[in-house]
Amino acid sequence: MREAGRWRFDLRPGLPALSAFPRGEWQAATRAGLAALSDDQLGYPDPQGLPALRAELAAYLGRVRSLRAGDVVVTHGVAEGQALLAALLKADGHREIGVESPTHPGSAEVFAAHGVRPVPVPVDEEGISVEHLARTGCRAVLVTAAHQFPLGVVLGPARRRALLAWARECDGLVLEDDYDAEHRYDRPAVGPVHTLDRDRVAYLGSVSKVLAPALRLGWLVAPPALHERVVERKRLSDLGCSPLPQAAFAHLLRTGGYDRHLRRSRQLYRRRRDALIDAVADALPAWRPHGVAAGLHLVLRLPDGADDAALERALARRGVHAPRCPGTR
Numbered sequence: 116m117r118e119a120g121r122w123r124f125d126l127r128p129g130l131p132a133l134s135a136f137p138r139g140e141w142q143a144a145t146r147a148g149l150a151a152l153s154d155d156q157l158g159y160p161d162p163q164g165l166p167a168l169r170a171e172l173a174a175y176l177g178r179v180r181s182l183r184a185g186d187v188v189v190t191h192g193v194a195e196g197q198a199l200l201a202a203l204l205k206a207d208g209h210r211e212i213g214v215e216s217p218t219h220p221g222s223a224e225v226f227a228a229h230g231v232r233p234v235p236v237p238v239d240e241e242g243i244s245v246e247h248l249a250r251t252g253c254r255a256v257l258v259t260a261a262h263q264f265p266l267g268v269v270l271g272p273a274r275r276r277a278l279l280a281w282a283r284e285c286d287g288l289v290l291e292d293d294y295d296a297e298h299r300y301d302r303p304a305v306g307p308v309h310t311l312d313r314d315r316v317a318y319l320g321s322v323s324k325v326l327a328p329a330l331r332l333g334w335l336v337a338p339p340a341l342h343e344r345v346v347e348r349k350r351l352s353d354l355g356c357s358p359l360p361q362a363a364f365a366h367l368l369r370t371g372g373y374d375r376h377l378r379r380s381r382q383l384y385r386r387r388r389d390a391l392i393d394a395v396a397d398a399l400p401a402w403r404p405h406g407v408a409a410g411l412h413l414v415l416r417l418p419d420g421a422d423d424a425a426l427e428r429a430l431a432r433r434g435v436h437a438p439r440c441p442g443t444r
């Protein structure tokens with residue numbers, strides 16, 4: 116393996132175009148955000164998040180994801196939201212959590228590290244199999260409903276209903292990782308499961324796929340019955356996120372800079388996706404692309420009998436980092 120940053124082409128899923136980060140706008144937002152903070156706000160922060168950012172996020176998530184996010188908690192990203200929920204699940208006696216198979220390996224690791232064992236549940240063209248989930252005995256499940264990671268399928272309407280019926284039946288919790296909700300190319304955005312039952316669904320998102328993972332800024336909307344406990348857990352874990360980047364992000368949201376960046380980057384990703392699909396269709400017609408309508412990556416299914424491990428090594432020798440789909444072997 117090469118060191119990070121040494122690849123000629125890094126095609127790992129999960130990273131936005133880092134060279135397109137709006138450095139100038141972020142600098143201006145940082146200046147404006149700092150100016151908007153009172154002296155008092157430079158003391159220990161509200162562990163729920165900076166009030167100005169929470170208000171902007173509630174408006175943004177309401178507008179873009181139809182979410183009622185009055186109780187949003189600012190986090191250091193989806194990963195921290197998962198860690199906070201994992202700790203609560205563990206305290207409530209959960210020993211296992213259902214995860215989609217394949218899933219995002221980093222997410223599964225977070226739950227395992229908190230003593231909540233990830234149990235793989237198969238995914239088909241309609242998303243996670245609720246029938247299989249019900250047989251695991253788990254009472255919590257992590258899903259990427261709008262754009263399954265990594266396969267790219269959407270959790271269908273009947274499955275959404277079945278998932279929520281399962282959660283009500285077993286007094287369970289659905290953790291919805293809406294990691295790349297904003298990147299839709301050929302169809303309108305697919306709504307979150309959270310809007311169907313906010314008592315059963317904890318909603319997680321972040322700026323990692325729109326701006327940059329380095330900002331470590333995200334949000335968590337927990338069911339009302341869990342909200343206070345999430346905030347207390349957040350307080351005990353780090354006393355809250357730094358107000359400075361929160362103030363900058365609030366400024367970017369308020370002034371439309373985030374929307375502008377999204378519009379620009381959506382065009383960039385659509386062009387890159389179209390070029391990749393055309394090139395694959397020309398050069399490798401037997402390789403079928405999946406999950407192309409949304410997101411920052413696509414999955415190529417190799418023809419039967421192809422040795423994907425050998426291919427990964429051959430690409431690496433040429434400086435191309437194109438990892439195999441996690442959990443498919």
Ligand SMILES: Cc1ncc(COP(=O)(O)O)c(C=O)c1O
Pocket residue numbers: 128129130191192193194195219221222259264292294320321322323328333
């Ligand atoms: C599906 C999925 N969930 C969660 C994460 C972690 O996101 P964050 O940077 O917001 O912690 C990633 C990052 O790659 C991801 O791809």
